[in-house]
Amino acid sequence: MTATLSAVSTRTGLALREVTLTYPDGEARLTALDEVSLTVAPGEFLAVAGPSGSGKSSLLAVAATLLTPDRGQVLIDGQDTGALSPRERTALRREKLGIVFQQSNLLASLTAVEQLLVLADLRGERPRAARERAAELLASVGLNGPKQQRRPHQLSGGERQRVNIARALFGSPSVLLVDEPTSALDHERGTQIVELLAAVTRDHATATVMVTHDRAQLDRVDRVVEMADGRLLLGAEHGVDL
Numbered sequence: 001m002t003a004t005l006s007a008v009s010t011r012t013g014l015a016l017r018e019v020t021l022t023y024p025d026g027e028a029r030l031t032a033l034d035e036v037s038l039t040v041a042p043g044e045f046l047a048v049a050g051p052s053g054s055g056k057s058s059l060l061a062v063a064a065t066l067l068t069p070d071r072g073q074v075l076i077d078g079q080d081t082g083a084l085s086p087r088e089r090t091a092l093r094r095e096k097l098g099i100v101f102q103q104s105n106l107l108a109s110l111t112a113v114e115q116l117l118v119l120a121d122l123r124g125e126r127p128r129a130a131r132e133r134a135a136e137l138l139a140s141v142g143l144n145g146p147k148q149q150r151r152p153h154q155l156s157g158g159e160r161q162r163v164n165i166a167r168a169l170f171g172s173p174s175v176l177l178v179d180e181p182t183s184a185l186d187h188e189r190g191t192q193i194v195e196l197l198a199a200v201t202r203d204h205a206t207a208t209v210m211v212t213h214d215r216a217q218l219d220r221v222d223r224v225v226e227m228a229d230g231r232l233l234l235g236a237e238h239g240v241d242l
């Protein structure tokens with residue numbers, strides 16, 4: 001399934017401009033992101049690597065507009081998210097962002113196809129068209145036929161992650177944010193998920209950011225940036241050609 005040309009042509013992806021984020025730390029503030037600048041183009045698959053505590057999750061939360069930086073800008077398709085009201089930001093998140101969390105946060109009582117249809121229902125989409133699109137999306141991530149009718153506990157970890165990815169894609173996002181997608185999977189299944197993310201990035205023209213500890217998966221992305229102490233390492237924006 002390929003994103004339509006009109007949708008693609010208005011996309012510019014994700015840009016962070018000199019973003020600084022601090023958290024309260026007793027009397028002081030802890031700097032989790034220190035003037036981080038980064039751009040991710042439509043159709044580009046970027047990995048963010050770095051040690052624990054280096055700021056990877058904070059970067060993802062800021063890009064998701066879930067945390068507001070102290071300074072700097074987060075632009076999604078050229079829109080400065082800091083200039084939006086909370087209501088507008090929520091709307092932008094719904095229209096432009098797909099998020100795949102580390103832990104599968106699927107609803108236990110719903111089948112795979114229903115996990116996607118909940119979103120369609122919230123948007124007031126026509127049920128029949130939504131059901132067809134959900135089934136098509138699930139098939140495109142490798143979940144076919146009867147598996148679409150299974151509940152999370154009847155699926156493997158890798159299959160649950162595929163449902164998460166399909167659900168994140170359901171709103172045709174411009175930006176796809178992925179947090180440690182392979183942490184609960186063995187190497188082979190982890191590789192399959194990262195390959196799937198590379199394919200959906202290409203096919204759906206998303207600007208994809210994946211946070212990962214799993215260095216074995218880094219050769220499947222377009223570009224890697226390394227974080228240390230809240231900073232992107234020097235030259236990281238130009239990436240490592242793998």
Ligand SMILES: Nc1ncnc2c1ncn2[C@@H]1O[C@H](COP(=O)(O)OP(=O)(O)OP(=O)(O)O)[C@@H](O)[C@H]1O
Pocket residue numbers: 023024030031032050051052053054055056057058059
């Ligand atoms: N809610 C919070 N309040 C205070 N400090 C925080 C908060 N969240 C994160 N931090 C601190 O900010 C820094 C960056 O944390 P962050 O979670 O972004 O790192 P990370 O690279 O994602 O780590 P990990 O790989 O362990 O998930 C760390 O020093 C962390 O302790």
